[in-house]
Structures are given as structure tokens and as C-alpha cells.
Amino acid sequence: xxxxxxxxxxxxxxxxxxxxxxxxxxxxxGDLNNSVFYLSQGxxxxxxxxxxxNELTLHIFGAPSVFxxxxxTNSEFSExxxxxxxxxxxxxxxxxKLKELIDKDPDVSSEIIKQLHTFAQSxxxxxxxxxxxxxxxxxxxxxxxxxxxxxxxxxxxxxISYWFTHQDLANITGLARETxxxxxxxxxxxxxxxxxNHFIVIPRIENLKKExxxx
Numbered sequence: 001x002x003x004x005x006x007x008x009x010x011x012x013x014x015x016x017x018x019x020x021x022x023x024x025x026x027x028x029x030g031d032l033n034n035s036v037f038y039l040s041q042g043x044x045x046x047x048x049x050x051x052x053x054n055e056l057t058l059h060i061f062g063a064p065s066v067f068x069x070x071x072x073t074n075s076e077f078s079e080x081x082x083x084x085x086x087x088x089x090x091x092x093x094x095x096x097k098l099k100e101l102i103d104k105d106p107d108v109s110s111e112i113i114k115q116l117h118t119f120a121q122s123x124x125x126x127x128x129x130x131x132x133x134x135x136x137x138x139x140x141x142x143x144x145x146x147x148x149x150x151x152x153x154x155x156x157x158x159x160i161s162y163w164f165t166h167q168d169l170a171n172i173t174g175l176a177r178e179t180x181x182x183x184x185x186x187x188x189x190x191x192x193x194x195x196x197n198h199f200i201v202i203p204r205i206e207n208l209k210k211e212x213x214x215x
Contacts, residue, residue: 005064007108011101012038012091020084027068027082036095039065042088043149046080046119047171056130056174059122060085062149066098066112069119086162133212135175139183140211142172143193143200160200 017040020026027033029049044061046068058080061067067082102109129141143160150162166184170177187193192208194201202208 005111007101007105008038008066008111009040009064011098012093013040015091015093018090018092020088020090022084022086024084025081026084026090027078027080029078029081031078033068033078034095035092036098037067037082038091038093039063039067040089040091043085044088044090045083045085045172047083048080050174054174054176055171056126057172058126059119060145060149063089066115069112069116130174135173135179136183136186137212137214138173138175139169139180140187140192140208142169143187143202144205144208144212145172146200147202147205156204158202158205159196160202163198164200 020042026037026044039061041063043063044065044067045057046059046061047055047057049055068078068080070079102112129138133141146160146162146164147158150160151158166181167177169175169184170180173180175183184193187208188195191203192211194203
């Protein structure tokens with residue numbers, strides 16, 4: 001772990017750890033929230049929810065990470081929801097105290113800026129996917145994203161070594177579960193993925209990537 005992140009870790013670990021099971025809400029959109037959190041183990045997803053109740057995952061935070069990474073200084077309310085994607089260990093800190101640390105320590109400031117940049121890239125990528133990709137490509141892109149976090153390679157194939165349901169993929173893509181199921185059936189039929197004990201396996205990841213560029 002980088003030295004500057006050790007400083008962040010020390011700041012947060014003055015509090016007691018909080019443990020979350022899979023799919024537990026940590027922050028709801030619209031909640032009054034003056035806290036920031038440090039993810040020391042597991043994965044957290046930041047999501048937005050439409051008026052119709054459809055979810056869209058904007059970014060997946062892996063350990064070590066600080067979230068929320070976007071702060072509206074004019075509002076004490078959270079703009080996004082944060083949910084544990086896997087079991088997670090999290091520490092809570094005061095937002096104003098972390099801001100003081102950022103202002104005082106250039107290394108900490110640099111690390112937070114890097115995380116902000118990663119978050120912004122993720123959101124832009126998600127926006128481009130929703131605008132330019134059809135549902136089939138959006139599901140393929142979501143599977144490729146999950147492979148970056150949860151993959152274990154076996155020769156040329158890639159296994160997503162965590163169980164994700166069709167509903168999980170619906171929440172990640174912002175598509176209806178029925179639509180996701182239909183597109184997964186197409187991917188299976190095209191032999192671009194298969195399931196092994198509920199885990200998604202990508203036999204040749206380059207072939208799946210090519211689907212993102214088809215008309």
C-alpha cells in the first residue's frame with residue numbers, strides 16, 4: 001500500500017470497523033450524510049436510481065478506496081447510493097476532518113485526486129455505453145468490467161470468480177432483468193460466455209471485446 005494511503009488508513013482506523021454482507025445499503029440517495037468512508041476489504045458500488053426504480057451502477061470501488069468521492073459543499077445530502085457488492089469492511093470518518101487532512105497533506109490530496117479521476121473515467125465510460133451501445137453490448141461491457149475486478153485466468157479463458165445474478169447485471173447496466181436475461185442467452189448461444197457452477201466464464205476475452213465494436 002502506498003505511503004500516502006497509509007496516512008488515509010490511519011485517519012479512518014481511529015473508528016471501529018463496520019462489516020457489511022453482500023448487497024447491504026451503506027448510504028441511500030438523499031440521506032443526510034456528513035461522513036466519508038474507507039473501504040479496507042471488499043467491493044462497493046456507487047449507483048443512481050431512476051424515478052421508476054431502475055438502478056445504474058456508476059462505479060465499483062475496490063479496496064483501498066474512499067467514498068463518496070464527490071462532495072457537494074453546498075449540500076449535506078448524498079446524491080448517490082452506495083451498496084456492498086461483496087462482503088466488505090468499512091470505516092467511517094468525518095468529511096470536514098478528512099478535508100482538513102487533504103488541505104494539509106499534498107500526498108493525501110494527490111491520492112484523492114487520483115481516485116476522483118478514476119471515478120470520473122468510470123462514469124464517462126458508463127455514459128458512453130448507455131448512449132452508443134445496444135442492450136446486448138451493454139451486458140457484454142458489464143461482464144468485461146466485472147472480469148477486471150473478479151477474474152481468475154486459466155490459459156486463455158477468464159472466470160469471474162464471484163456469483164453475479166441476472167438481477168446484479170441489471171443493476172449494473174440499468175437494464176430490466178428480463179432484458180439482461182435475453183442478452184445473456186444470446187451471449188451463451190454465440191459461445192462468448194458460459195457458466196461453471198454459477199460463475200461466468202469468458203472462453204476468449206478478445207472475442208467478447210469484439211462484440212463492443214460491431215454495428
